[in-house]
Structure formats: structure tokens, C-alpha cells
Amino acid sequence: MNFFGCKDHPQHLPINGDDMHSNNHTSTSRSSDSGDPSPDSKWAPKLLRDCARAISDGDSPRIHHLLWMLNELASPYGDCDQKLASYFLQALFCKATESGPRCFRTLSSVADKSHSFDSARKLILKFQEVSPWTTFGHVASNGAILEALEGETNLHIIDISNTLCTQWPTLLEALATRSDETPHLKLTVVLTGGIGSTGAGSVMKEVRQRMEKFARLMGVPFELKMISGLNHLGELTKEDLGVQEEEAVAVNCVGALRRVRVEERGGVIGLFRSLNPRVVTVVEEEADFTSNRDEFVKGFEECLRFFSLYFETLEESFGATSNERLMLERECSRSIVRVLACGDDEEEAGGDHDECERRERGRQWSERMKHEFRHVAFSDDVLDDVKALLKRYRPGWSLALPPPEDASSSSSSGIYLNWKDEPLVWASAWKP
Structure with missing residues (x-):
């Protein structure tokens, strides 16, 4: 299903205000049942769940609306809701456009190229410290x-x-x-x-x-x-x-x-x-992540539950501007794409069985x-x-x-x- 007519990541797409009902001050907002942000609670899980259900139902207009909304609100440098929205947006976009395996291969390639012993060891030890x-x-x-x-x-x-x-x-x-x-x-x-x-x-x-x-x-x-x-x-x-x-x-x-x-x-x-x-x-x-492989919404709920808790522990353990925290969160992006947007076939998922x-x-x-x-x-x-x-x-x-x-x-x-x-x-x- 490629309703955008392209395979770009949503963050590379232009923002169209007519398609969005957005609020850039997202730390205290959430989504209402209509998909629009409203105050006083966490907004990301609601929007993300709505988008997952729309993908499961094949509702292209609603998928388009929600992905663009998430794209406007998400940021890997924001609060916990913005971070969740950013990383799950990537996986949901890949699922909707059937580009998960290609995205996963790209993320894996970037991770391999940026890997060094010193950086990996320091990250592991810092994580164990906090x-x-x-x-x-x-x-x-x-x-x-x-x-x-x-x-x-x-x-x-x-x-x-x-x-x-x-x-x-x-x-x-x-x-x-x-x-x-x-x-x-x-x-x-x-x-x-x-x-x-x-x-x-x-x-x-x-x-x-x-x-x-x-x-x-x-x-x-x-x-x-x-x-x-x-x-x-x-x-x-x-x-x-x-x-x-x-x-x-x-x-x-x-x-x-x-x-x-x-x-x-x-x-x-x-x-x-x-x-x-x-x-x-x-x-x-x-x-x-095994029992609900054939039920996308249930599998999404479990993935969202687990990584929401993980992101919360990182927020509690690291400072707001911690580079180590950002690196650990970025590592999650590959796992989330792998779980939600790639099939079980080894070749389809990127060729690495151990991933x-x-x-x-x-x-x-x-x-x-x-x-x-x-x-x-x-x-x-x-x-x-x-x-x-x-x-x-x-x-x-x-x-x-x-x-x-x-x-x-x-x-x-x-x-x-x-x-x-x-x-x-x-x-x-x-x-x-």
C-alpha cells in the first residue's frame, strides 16, 4: 500500500497545513478521538494506536492524516512522547508503504559503519552505571x-x-x-x-x-x-x-x-x-512479540507497551541532554522497525538471521x-x-x-x- 506515491521517510516530506491539525507545543498534549491533539495527558500512544488501527483496516485517508500529524509533532530530541512518536512513526510509515526491509537494511548499515569498540564499550558501561x-x-x-x-x-x-x-x-x-x-x-x-x-x-x-x-x-x-x-x-x-x-x-x-x-x-x-x-x-x-505476529494491532500494542517503559527508564536514568541516552534510543528504532514492519522471512527482513x-x-x-x-x-x-x-x-x-x-x-x-x-x-x- 503506497498511498503517498513515494518511499521517503515522512520527515523528508513537506508539511501541508491543510492535511494537519498540529500543535508544536506537544509536551502537554494528546490526541482526541478525532485524531486532533488536546491537552492534559500523553498524546503519543493514542495517536500511534489510531494509526496502527488505520493501517490494519487499510483506511488510506486516515493513515495519511495520522502519519502527517505524527510527523509534525514528533522529534527524537523532544520529550518522551515526542521521542516515542518519532521512532514509532518511522516503523508505521514503513509498514504502511511496505518499505520495512529496505529501511531496516539501511539502519543496520548505518549502525555497522558507525560502530567502534570504544564507542560500544563506553555506551554499554555507561548504561550499566545508571x-x-x-x-x-x-x-x-x-x-x-x-x-x-x-x-x-x-x-x-x-x-x-x-x-x-x-x-x-x-x-x-x-x-x-x-x-x-x-x-x-x-x-x-x-x-x-x-x-x-x-x-x-x-x-x-x-x-x-x-x-x-x-x-x-x-x-x-x-x-x-x-x-x-x-x-x-x-x-x-x-x-x-x-x-x-x-x-x-x-x-x-x-x-x-x-x-x-x-x-x-x-x-x-x-x-x-x-x-x-x-x-x-x-x-x-x-x-x-511472537503470539500476535498475525494480528498487527495486538502486536503493535505489546511493542508500544515495552518500548514506552524502556524509554521511560532511560528518561529517569540519564540527563535530558545525554548523548548516551540518544544513542540507546536510536538503537531502538531498528528493533521497532524489525518487529512492526518486517516479515519473518530472513531475506525479506534484511538477510541477517541474528537480527x-x-x-x-x-x-x-x-x-x-x-x-x-x-x-x-x-x-x-x-x-x-x-x-x-x-x-x-x-x-x-x-x-x-x-x-x-x-x-x-x-x-x-x-x-x-x-x-x-x-x-x-x-x-x-x-x-x-
């Missing part, structure tokens, strides 16, 4: 891994994440202070996204040098292996991982399983089981994991560590056990990082 979004899962996973591998002298951790090994210095420090013999640690890093193929080698060279230097400082025998060049995680094999019989294995998945195509997730979990690991830790963001953004909720991941593993509750010591971590951040963050429908008969199936009582991140531990 928000527990990632450190929550790191602390919970590290605690479960250390307990599962206690007393072992030959450790092999398989790390499937894209956080440039920022999880592991604290674990190395803990290993160095063990009362018994300091173990040998082999870390196998499987790259799953976030690093362009052209930059993976140089980035991991930097990571290797830093990790090896820190391990020497801690006095921990250490080696790092990198696996890259996979088209998707489903291609990973047991032979690639090089697991030795004498090694005590732990598999760490942080934001990795959502990048696996839905129909391949059982196979990847089965691969983990074939390694006979002492523990598998899984951390995923709490959203469901899949099909998140599932903790209870959904639990059902998948239970086919191969049994859930292991986090110990009181690990929970205390997580609670101590959250005290370092601004009020509003809390630790929560899963709601009753997520609990098994014997123990809960993980823990949640909550923002103002809304679950955002799920962490869990599993054993064969």
Missing part, C-alpha cells in the same frame, strides 16, 4: 554459575550475548578469591548480533586483550575463544564449541535466544542439553526450557546480591518473583527486574 537493565541479569547469572561450578578446577563458560564480555570481570574476581585452588577458565564467546561482521575481528581482539590482562591481574589462568561468521545461532554445533570431557560447562544466554527464529528455538536448547552443562542461565527481556527480535515472556521461555532442563531457583545469597545491586540505582527498580501463573509446582521459574511494578527483564537458571 541502569540495572543489564547488570541485573549479569549478577543473577554469575551467582548461579559460580555456585554450579564450585569446587571445579577446569571451567568452560559458553557466552552467547552481545555485551562485549562486560559480564565477566566480576566473575574472574570471584574466582581469584576462592579459598581452594584457583581454577582454569576457558571462555567461548559466540557472537549473536550487535557487531557487524566486518568489525567483529577487531572488536574481539580488543576484548581479548582486555580480558587476558585482567585475568593476569587476578591470577586466574584464562583463555578466550571467539566463534563468529555464523549466519544464525541455529548453525552452531557441538563441534564448534570444542567442549572437552574434563571441563565443567556453563552456558550463559543474555538476550540471545530472542535472536533465534521461533521454529529453531527447540533445536538450540537441545544443543545446550547435549553439552551436559552444570548450569544454563537465560536472561531475556519481558515482552511477547530477529521475536521476544517471548519468561513463562514462554520456561515452557521451552522445561522440555530439556529442570528449573533451579536462585539461592538466597544470589538474591541478596541482586537486591544489593538494585540499591545502587535510583528508586523505582525492584526484584520480583514471577506471578502465580509462571510458577511451577516446586519453585518459581526465575526472577524479574521490575520498573515501578512492571516486569521488564527475566532471569533464570536451569540444569539437566
Whole structure:
């Protein structure tokens, strides 16, 4: 459906006052049922929902009206409503004009070209400094891994994440202070996204040098292996991982399983089981982008809910003029386009299988994991560590056990990082 007669981003189109009923002072406005802004509440979610429904209904005149209105009101440099409108406008425009895959490829190309190790590392570390979004899962996973591998002298951790090994210095420090013999640690890093193929080698060279230097400082025998060049995680094999019989294995998945195509997730979990690991830790963001793939409006509602909360936490964590905040918000634009405006076909979506953004909720991941593993509750010591971590951040963050429908008969199936009582991140531990 191309009712504009062009494929340009709406921000590149001229503004026509006859098509718009706009108000540039948007921080205190919202949309009325007619689509016009009115005061006293948040306006972006209402306008965006109206536009999503119009796209679902194929109502071209209303789509045209709402997209132009959003274009007038949105700004990536404004308040939270203006930012939401800006990034969701891009995805809705791509959906309406069927230009999602092309837009996604462009955004991915720009991200790859602008990527450098120093910028990515600084952004990750700054985010961890001001928000527990990632450190929550790191602390919970590290605690479960250390307990599962206690007393072992030959450790092999398989790390499937894209956080440039920022999880592991604290674990190395803990290993160095063990009362018994300091173990040998082999870390196998499987790259799953976030690093362009052209930059993976140089980035991991930097990571290797830093990790090896820190391990020497801690006095921990250490080696790092990198696996890259996979088209998707489903291609990973047991032979690639090089697991030795004498090694005590732990598999760490942080934001990795959502990048696996839905129909391949059982196979990847089965691969983990074939390694006979002492523990598998899984951390995923709490959203469901799979159940409503065929119902655009419902899928849009879930996407809007999740990213609205994410943008709110960024607003609370960073200063209004923070460059890091702007970079994190811009990273969201690619995810939003991928979810709302690209199909599931790999080639259509841009050719990168690992750019899949099909998140599932903790209870959904639990059902998948239970086919191969049994859930292991986090110990009181690990929970205390997580609670101590959250005290370092601004009020509003809390630790929560899963709601009753997520609990098994014997123990809960993980823990949640909550923002103002809304679950955002799920962490869990599993054993064969």
C-alpha cells in the first residue's frame, strides 16, 4: 500500500497545513478521538494506536492524516512522547508503504559503519552505571554459575550475548578469591548480533586483550575463544564449541535466544542439553512479540507497551541532554522497525538471521526450557546480591518473583527486574 506515491521517510516530506491539525507545543498534549491533539495527558500512544488501527483496516485517508500529524509533532530530541512518536512513526510509515526491509537494511548499515569498540564499550558501561537493565541479569547469572561450578578446577563458560564480555570481570574476581585452588577458565564467546561482521575481528581482539590482562591481574589462568561468521545461532554445533570431557560447562544466554527464529528455538536448547552443562542461565527481556505476529494491532500494542517503559527508564536514568541516552534510543528504532514492519522471512527482513527480535515472556521461555532442563531457583545469597545491586540505582527498580501463573509446582521459574511494578527483564537458571 503506497498511498503517498513515494518511499521517503515522512520527515523528508513537506508539511501541508491543510492535511494537519498540529500543535508544536506537544509536551502537554494528546490526541482526541478525532485524531486532533488536546491537552492534559500523553498524546503519543493514542495517536500511534489510531494509526496502527488505520493501517490494519487499510483506511488510506486516515493513515495519511495520522502519519502527517505524527510527523509534525514528533522529534527524537523532544520529550518522551515526542521521542516515542518519532521512532514509532518511522516503523508505521514503513509498514504502511511496505518499505520495512529496505529501511531496516539501511539502519543496520548505518549502525555497522558507525560502530567502534570504544564507542560500544563506553555506551554499554555507561548504561550499566545508571541502569540495572543489564547488570541485573549479569549478577543473577554469575551467582548461579559460580555456585554450579564450585569446587571445579577446569571451567568452560559458553557466552552467547552481545555485551562485549562486560559480564565477566566480576566473575574472574570471584574466582581469584576462592579459598581452594584457583581454577582454569576457558571462555567461548559466540557472537549473536550487535557487531557487524566486518568489525567483529577487531572488536574481539580488543576484548581479548582486555580480558587476558585482567585475568593476569587476578591470577586466574584464562583463555578466550571467539566463534563468529555464523549466519544464525541455529548453525552452531557441538563441534564448534570444542567442549572437552574434563571441563565443567556453563552456558550463559543474555538476550540471545530472542535472536533465534521461533521454529529453531527447540533445536538450540537441545544443543545446550547435549553439552551436559552444570548450569544454563537465560536472561531475556519481558515482552511477547511472537503470539500476535498475525494480528498487527495486538502486536503493535505489546511493542508500544515495552518500548514506552524502556524509554521511560532511560528518561529517569540519564540527563535530558545525554548523548548516551540518544544513542540507546536510536538503537531502538531498528528493533521497532524489525518487529512492526518486517516479515519473518530472513531475506525479506534484511538477510541477517541474528537480527530477529521475536521476544517471548519468561513463562514462554520456561515452557521451552522445561522440555530439556529442570528449573533451579536462585539461592538466597544470589538474591541478596541482586537486591544489593538494585540499591545502587535510583528508586523505582525492584526484584520480583514471577506471578502465580509462571510458577511451577516446586519453585518459581526465575526472577524479574521490575520498573515501578512492571516486569521488564527475566532471569533464570536451569540444569539437566
